[in-house]
Amino acid sequence: MALIDWKADMVRCERCSNCKWVPWQKGPGQEFAQVCPSISKHNFHAYSGAGRYHSALAYVTDKIEYTDGWLDIIYHCQMCGACDITCKTNRDMEPQEMLLALRAQCVEDGQLVPELMAVMEGLKAEDNMMQAKKADRGNWAKGLKIKDLTKEKGEVLYFAGCRISFDESLHKVAKTAISVLQKAGVDVGIFGTEEACCGGRSYEMGYQGEIESFSENNAAMFKAAGIKKIVVSCSDCYHAFKVLYHKIDRKLDVEVLHITEYIAQLIKEGKLKFSKNVPLRVTYHDPCHLGRLGEDWIPWKGVEKKVMGQLCLHDPPKVFRRGKYGIYDAPRDILRSIPGVKLTEMKRIEEYSFCCGAGGGCMDSDPDYSLWVAKERVTEAKTTGAEAMVTACGWCERNFSDAVNDSGDALKILDIIELVEQAI
Amino acid sequence: MALTREAYRALEDIVGPENISEEPANLAGYAYVFMVQPYMQTPAEEYFMPEWPVAALLPGCTEEVQAIQRVCNKYGIKSHAFSTGWFPGSLAGSPDTIALDMRRMNRIIDIDEKNMIAVIEPYVAVGQLHVECIKKGLRPHVIGPGPTTSSLASHAACCGMGPSSINTSHSSRNILGVEWVLSTGELLKLGSLGQSGEWFSADGPGPGIRGIMRGYMGSFGALGTFTKISIKLYPWPGPDKHESTGRSPCYDPIIPERMSSYICSWKSWDDMHEAQYMITEAEMTYSGDRAVAAWHGAMMTESNQEFYELWQKGILQKNAFAFGIILGGYSDGEIAYQEKCLKAILEKTGGWIDEDLEKVPHAKGSNYWWHLWGGEIIKGIFRGTGSFFCAATGDDTIDNACFGSYLGDKLMKPYVDGGQFLQEVHNVWGSNLYEQATIGSHHEPLYQYDPFDIESTKAAIKLGFDSVGAAITEGVGLGFFENAGEMAHSMTSPHAHDFHKYMKKIKRVFDPNTASDPHGYCEPE
Amino acid sequence: MAQKDDLTKIIGKDNVFDDQKTLEAYAGDESFVIPVRPSCVVKPTKNTEVQELIKWANETGTPLVPVSSGAPHYRGDTVPSTGGAVVVDLSGMKKIIRVDRRNRVAMIEPGVTFGELVDALDKEGLAAHMPLVPRSTKSVVGSYLEREPITMPRHHWDPQDPLLCMEVIFGDGHLFMTGSAAGPGTLAQQWENKRAQIRPMGPAQTDFQRVVQGSQGTMGIVTWLSIKCRVKPVLKKSFFVPAQKLEDLIGLVYKMHKVLLGDDILILNNHNLACIMAKDSSEVATLKDALPPYVLFISAEGRGVMPEDKVAYQVTDIKNAAQANGLTPLEALPCGLSADDVAAALAKPSGEIYWKNKAKGACRDIFFLTTLDHTPDFVKAMCAQAESKGFSPNDIGVYIQPTVNGTSCHVEFNLNCDSNNKAEMDKVKGLVNNSMALANMGAFFSRPYGSWSDMVYRRDGETASFLRKVKTIFDPNKIMNPGKLCF
Numbered sequence A: 001m002a003l004i005d006w007k008a009d010m011v012r013c014e015r016c017s018n019c020k021w022v023p024w025q026k027g028p029g030q031e032f033a034q035v036c037p038s039i040s041k042h043n044f045h046a047y048s049g050a051g052r053y054h055s056a057l058a059y060v061t062d063k064i065e066y067t068d069g070w071l072d073i074i075y076h077c078q079m080c081g082a083c084d085i086t087c088k089t090n091r092d093m094e095p096q097e098m099l100l101a102l103r104a105q106c107v108e109d110g111q112l113v114p115e116l117m118a119v120m121e122g123l124k125a126e127d128n129m130m131q132a133k134k135a136d137r138g139n140w141a142k143g144l145k146i147k148d149l150t151k152e153k154g155e156v157l158y159f160a161g162c163r164i165s166f167d168e169s170l171h172k173v174a175k176t177a178i179s180v181l182q183k184a185g186v187d188v189g190i191f192g193t194e195e196a197c198c199g200g201r202s203y204e205m206g207y208q209g210e211i212e213s214f215s216e217n218n219a220a221m222f223k224a225a226g227i228k229k230i231v232v233s234c235s236d237c238y239h240a241f242k243v244l245y246h247k248i249d250r251k252l253d254v255e256v257l258h259i260t261e262y263i264a265q266l267i268k269e270g271k272l273k274f275s276k277n278v279p280l281r282v283t284y285h286d287p288c289h290l291g292r293l294g295e296d297w298i299p300w301k302g303v304e305k306k307v308m309g310q311l312c313l314h315d316p317p318k319v320f321r322r323g324k325y326g327i328y329d330a331p332r333d334i335l336r337s338i339p340g341v342k343l344t345e346m347k348r349i350e351e352y353s354f355c356c357g358a359g360g361g362c363m364d365s366d367p368d369y370s371l372w373v374a375k376e377r378v379t380e381a382k383t384t385g386a387e388a389m390v391t392a393c394g395w396c397e398r399n400f401s402d403a404v405n406d407s408g409d410a411l412k413i414l415d416i417i418e419l420v421e422q423a424i
Numbered sequence B: 001m002a003l004t005r006e007a008y009r010a011l012e013d014i015v016g017p018e019n020i021s022e023e024p025a026n027l028a029g030y031a032y033v034f035m036v037q038p039y040m041q042t043p044a045e046e047y048f049m050p051e052w053p054v055a056a057l058l059p060g061c062t063e064e065v066q067a068i069q070r071v072c073n074k075y076g077i078k079s080h081a082f083s084t085g086w087f088p089g090s091l092a093g094s095p096d097t098i099a100l101d102m103r104r105m106n107r108i109i110d111i112d113e114k115n116m117i118a119v120i121e122p123y124v125a126v127g128q129l130h131v132e133c134i135k136k137g138l139r140p141h142v143i144g145p146g147p148t149t150s151s152l153a154s155h156a157a158c159c160g161m162g163p164s165s166i167n168t169s170h171s172s173r174n175i176l177g178v179e180w181v182l183s184t185g186e187l188l189k190l191g192s193l194g195q196s197g198e199w200f201s202a203d204g205p206g207p208g209i210r211g212i213m214r215g216y217m218g219s220f221g222a223l224g225t226f227t228k229i230s231i232k233l234y235p236w237p238g239p240d241k242h243e244s245t246g247r248s249p250c251y252d253p254i255i256p257e258r259m260s261s262y263i264c265s266w267k268s269w270d271d272m273h274e275a276q277y278m279i280t281e282a283e284m285t286y287s288g289d290r291a292v293a294a295w296h297g298a299m300m301t302e303s304n305q306e307f308y309e310l311w312q313k314g315i316l317q318k319n320a321f322a323f324g325i326i327l328g329g330y331s332d333g334e335i336a337y338q339e340k341c342l343k344a345i346l347e348k349t350g351g352w353i354d355e356d357l358e359k360v361p362h363a364k365g366s367n368y369w370w371h372l373w374g375g376e377i378i379k380g381i382f383r384g385t386g387s388f389f390c391a392a393t394g395d396d397t398i399d400n401a402c403f404g405s406y407l408g409d410k411l412m413k414p415y416v417d418g419g420q421f422l423q424e425v426h427n428v429w430g431s432n433l434y435e436q437a438t439i440g441s442h443h444e445p446l447y448q449y450d451p452f453d454i455e456s457t458k459a460a461i462k463l464g465f466d467s468v469g470a471a472i473t474e475g476v477g478l479g480f481f482e483n484a485g486e487m488a489h490s491m492t493s494p495h496a497h498d499f500h501k502y503m504k505k506i507k508r509v510f511d512p513n514t515a516s517d518p519h520g521y522c523e524p525e
Numbered sequence C: 001m002a003q004k005d006d007l008t009k010i011i012g013k014d015n016v017f018d019d020q021k022t023l024e025a026y027a028g029d030e031s032f033v034i035p036v037r038p039s040c041v042v043k044p045t046k047n048t049e050v051q052e053l054i055k056w057a058n059e060t061g062t063p064l065v066p067v068s069s070g071a072p073h074y075r076g077d078t079v080p081s082t083g084g085a086v087v088v089d090l091s092g093m094k095k096i097i098r099v100d101r102r103n104r105v106a107m108i109e110p111g112v113t114f115g116e117l118v119d120a121l122d123k124e125g126l127a128a129h130m131p132l133v134p135r136s137t138k139s140v141v142g143s144y145l146e147r148e149p150i151t152m153p154r155h156h157w158d159p160q161d162p163l164l165c166m167e168v169i170f171g172d173g174h175l176f177m178t179g180s181a182a183g184p185g186t187l188a189q190q191w192e193n194k195r196a197q198i199r200p201m202g203p204a205q206t207d208f209q210r211v212v213q214g215s216q217g218t219m220g221i222v223t224w225l226s227i228k229c230r231v232k233p234v235l236k237k238s239f240f241v242p243a244q245k246l247e248d249l250i251g252l253v254y255k256m257h258k259v260l261l262g263d264d265i266l267i268l269n270n271h272n273l274a275c276i277m278a279k280d281s282s283e284v285a286t287l288k289d290a291l292p293p294y295v296l297f298i299s300a301e302g303r304g305v306m307p308e309d310k311v312a313y314q315v316t317d318i319k320n321a322a323q324a325n326g327l328t329p330l331e332a333l334p335c336g337l338s339a340d341d342v343a344a345a346l347a348k349p350s351g352e353i354y355w356k357n358k359a360k361g362a363c364r365d366i367f368f369l370t371t372l373d374h375t376p377d378f379v380k381a382m383c384a385q386a387e388s389k390g391f392s393p394n395d396i397g398v399y400i401q402p403t404v405n406g407t408s409c410h411v412e413f414n415l416n417c418d419s420n421n422k423a424e425m426d427k428v429k430g431l432v433n434n435s436m437a438l439a440n441m442g443a444f445f446s447r448p449y450g451s452w453s454d455m456v457y458r459r460d461g462e463t464a465s466f467l468r469k470v471k472t473i474f475d476p477n478k479i480m481n482p483g484k485l486c487f
Helices: A003-012 A037-042 A049-060 A068-075 A082-088 A095-108 A114-126 A134-141 A162-166 A168-183 A200-205 A210-225 A235-247 A259-268 A329-337 A367-382 A394-407 A416-423 B005-015 B024-028 B036-040 B062-075 B126-134 B151-157 B192-196 B269-282 B293-299 B304-313 B332-349 B355-359 B363-373 B377-382 B398-417 B454-474 B486-495 B499-510 C002-011 C020-027 C047-060 C114-123 C140-145 C187-192 C208-212 C247-258 C270-277 C281-290 C307-324 C339-346 C372-388 C422-433 C436-440 C451-459 C461-474
Strands: A156-159 A188-190 A229-232 A255-258 A280-284 A303-307 A311-315 A341-343 A388-391 A412-415 B055-057 B078-082 B097-101 B108-112 B117-120 B138-140 B175-181 B187-189 B225-235 B259-266 B287-291 B321-328 B387-390 B428-432 B442-449 C040-042 C064-067 C086-089 C096-100 C105-108 C126-128 C163-170 C175-177 C220-231 C235-243 C265-269 C294-302 C362-370 C396-403 C408-417
Touching: A003 A049, A003 A095, A037 A367, A049 A068, A049 A082, A049 A095, A049 B024, A068 A095, A068 B024, A082 A095, A095 A200, A114 A200, A114 A210, A134 A162, A134 A168, A156 A168, A162 A168, A162 A394, A168 A188, A168 A259, A168 A394, A168 A412, A168 A416, A200 A210, A200 A235, A210 A235, A229 A235, A229 A259, A235 A255, A235 A394, A255 A259, A259 A329, A259 A416, A280 A329, A280 A416, A311 B304, A329 A341, A329 A416, A367 A388, A367 A394, A388 A394, A388 A416, A394 A412, A412 A416, B005 B055, B005 B062, B024 B055, B036 B454, B062 B078, B062 B097, B062 B175, B062 B225, B078 B225, B108 B126, B117 B126, B117 B151, B126 B138, B126 B151, B126 B363, B151 B175, B151 B225, B175 B192, B187 B192, B187 C461, B192 C436, B192 C451, B259 B269, B259 B332, B259 B355, B259 B363, B269 B321, B269 B332, B269 B398, B269 B428, B287 B293, B287 B363, B293 B304, B293 B321, B293 B363, B293 B377, B321 B332, B321 B363, B332 C307, B355 B363, B363 B377, B377 B387, B387 B454, B398 B428, B398 B442, B398 B454, B442 B454, B454 B486, B486 B499, B499 C461, C002 C040, C002 C047, C020 C040, C047 C064, C047 C086, C047 C163, C047 C220, C064 C220, C096 C114, C105 C114, C114 C126, C114 C140, C140 C220, C163 C208, C235 C247, C235 C307, C235 C339, C247 C265, C247 C294, C247 C307, C247 C372, C265 C270, C270 C281, C270 C294, C270 C339, C270 C396, C270 C408, C294 C307, C294 C339, C362 C372, C362 C422, C362 C436, C372 C396, C372 C408, C372 C436, C408 C422, C436 C451, C451 C461
Parallel strands: A156 A188, A156 A229, A229 A255, A280 A341, A280 A388, A388 A412, B055 B097, B078 B097, C040 C086, C064 C086
Antiparallel strands: A303 A311, B108 B117, B117 B225, B138 B225, B175 B187, B175 B225, B259 B321, B287 B321, B287 B428, B387 B442, B428 B442, C096 C105, C105 C220, C126 C220, C163 C175, C163 C220, C235 C294, C265 C294, C265 C396, C362 C408, C396 C408
């Protein structure tokens, strides 16, 4: 849908400001009550979900034009979905979709952010979001005995994703995942150097064309390799494959699993057992794209209709994705079943988790801001008394690691797969 | 007109460059809120306030607010303080106005458990304060707009009725201390605060200055900016933390021991209001207010679709004259008394608690949340159509509220029948029985309209205007919240001893340079 | 003569007085303010007369000093501060205009006393909100306008209570009604529309009645009030909680507020309790000796559909709360004084001898607001100050009254004295006029009578400046009680 198609939502946003806050029923007090990183840093109302509704309305009603200031507002947003979910605890509206449409409109109108342009050029040239050479993509797997699914067929694909593939300090995530899966007897393979971006992050930056070609290419590769199951460590890739591809009418004919889902399954099937003690106090960070944005896409094509005079319904009835069915339990079940691990929750968790700061292009367009957000989250993690913050996304891990390094914090940042390996 | 560069630089020097903005996309956010058209009587096609602020600022402390105010006086600019901004009165409405977004002033300074007093800054949300207070066995008054709203703004400068008013009164009555930056930039501290720095009493010495500060409604920024306030807190019989189950969108509360949630129903307004007299005389409920069928139906469902399906079942309509109640006792004896009393009152007045309604999954839970912090209003009143406005209100006795409710029904009927508003039954909120109804009851005939639908919005505008006259003619009251602003006063003041003449004098005397935006109050004499 | 003629035309000759005896009677009062003789005393009987009077005062620049209670007066606010003033005595306006049982409200004129009110309400099944045993000549309107605290903190939601709406003629001559009384419609029309003038806020964006309350007649003259009443309880249980030290009672009082228990809640020292309950002066000393140093008085009232149940659970909870604080509630004290008798005494005005005067014939008060936890410190400070001035703390009555649902506390020291003993009166005057030490400890003199005005407004010049501006709005020609407060 184009931006103008969201005008009804814009007008009906009454400015309740729930988009800024953790749902009240979850008891946010003086601290850690804000759910939107953007307004948490920038403070002006325009930097909230409602604020962007209002500026978008001003644009579609010709009250404002594009300015650098407006682009600043639009792009200082992680597209984390927090405003979407908290709005939807009360409303039948789609803030996230409007934000995506707003970015797409910017790109369509040539209103581009130079830093993101550079990222996009890299994507086009080298099939990745890291402005790195495609040829280096498979380096993380050097020395691993693992099936090459570009040459052989196999049912289970481990898709490393751009961040993990090109971020050397995160190679361990992929390697550990492979190791654990193999120990569980999974016949897993990879695409290695031939792996190409899922297209998810560019979509959220407003470049909605790229995902079309990447999804087509990826689907073809999956089919050619006979894959039945994709397993990812990266939550962005999870969201892209499971949600975005379905959204753009390219639903994959394979099962998409995050590594945490798969591990939980394997444990249930008795293929993985935890026998070692891992004494560690941890807290868990819900990645946005695994949690609240990780719900299945629900296709809907229809119209708005009014009943009872002015009650807004949809024809056919529309089911709203409200974050209820994101992946929250699997990671927690895993952590709770590892002997020695003591999990203490932060205040902002599950569908109202506070973003790591890496998403929406912010890491590229304003690294300082992105890091600020990560530091906020690290501060919250420390209040739990945890020795480590555990998460399930390479982008989160990178941003949190940079945050703790920058401030000299002792808090460890771990991918959940690392604890799994320690325990088996 | 844009700020002169000199004025801009003067303001930037005070707050810092990152805390001032003239960016139009930013200012759009300070020019939009629901109900603008019926409240301002502007055209249905115009979604935004007619006047936008010329800049938005984020002051960080009282001294900055004072300095800003002095700049306003010097350069002929107006200021308009703005916290969570959930009402047209909160927005700048006059030319050459700067929006003071108080978001950086967000501290809960103190919660005095013994004396039941909280001291807060402007951007403390009601929901935040509530959570911190229940840790100490206390709770603040909450207003209908709910937990995202600014507690300070409600108390010092805005409205004040809420679902818990039966035991937590009206915001204007809960003020104990105020730090007030006057329109001139001087700092006034009311009452004991000015005498000894203590926050317990805002009246005196001598006359009560807070009578100038606000009345039934507040000044909406027209008399300066309130930078701190102390408010009464009230006892809370529940636990120090709320527990709930479920995930978005419905979080079901675990209703604590010695507390109960009911929706009680009667056959008519008259029967329900009779019961309210008995309820308040017996002082037997922790919280209670009108449970409007469509509202509460919306609150207890996860989507409009689900609400519509529930509506089709007819359960809500059967309970059209309903009153939501929370019982809460500090002892077993007390809760037993309340339960017994409720049963007796229902029997005496022909009321009932509908079993089918009780079985609707989120019915009790949403009623409970509503009374704690008013939050379910968003589901209740906005999810359905997008906006609402009010007809013919007037606060006085419960009987007057009953009378007003009939009038509200009558006024809304042609529009409801004509499809311009939500087809609710008896859509009258209120029965906020302030202080056990010893200072009366609020009632608010609400109509839910779609701001995206021009015809619906036009109807809202028309009825908003006509209902003021109707309220006056029928003797119900002075109309929607006794109206704030010049146009509204021109309609109501001649019927109420020309009160606005004094307001104009107040404005002239205390804001000689009109350095605070008058739009939500009145122009100076 | 011209003045008297003018006034006669407005008020009627029977109600205009300029004889020496009358003028002397109104020149001063029991306080320490300097007496100033008025030029005339008028006793209007209608609001139209009051309005005409104020208009006349504006035209002639004549100060007006309103008074509604009968003598003796104690605060100095009804004594002219400047020469040439006309005292407007409203004590003859005695109509109880309306009693509305259903809405628990009454509407009364300024001259109605507590005794008259109590009787009228009783007939309708209502009871009044009482300050502590007011003198028999005390005007209800006067008391409520002065923000005198009532004995029931749970019913005292706001310092304004029990005052609801008012009809006031401002110093500019404009007749105004506040709160929901403002309109629409006349009072009769409002009553027909089932409005009862019970909502105090407004109209609109100003709480006019707050500006008049506490103003000591400097903003205008009130010609009626609507006031909160309570439903007469079907049943009432009362208790004493005795203690050796004031500190011992504080925790229990806080607990009562925290769990919304009790109706009457107040603390008296033995001196004050003896003065209230003794039949006459001769009994005060004996009774005082038989009483514990401090007594917390609590009552629980039952009304509504289940009054017995209401009282029953409160009694249990009060006893449990007391026990948890190491205290025991008693229905009677060992000396035989019963709590029910005290409850009865609190429900009506003082007898012929005003209780404050029983011990030594006269009394002067020092009172202010604070929070309950600070009250023991103030008692200590007051006693120390008295001793330092050679005034015996034994002659000081202590009255601690939680207010505004327990968020603050009225503290009152009643300095019993013999008005014929000049040395003693000088000491008392010194203590009353020099309350700075108490103010420095945080005492809030919210009702600044006499010399306290100077003290409070010097401490807070901004408030004084603000109030002077307020005065220009409601009394532009400064004819209303000039010289009071900061005016």
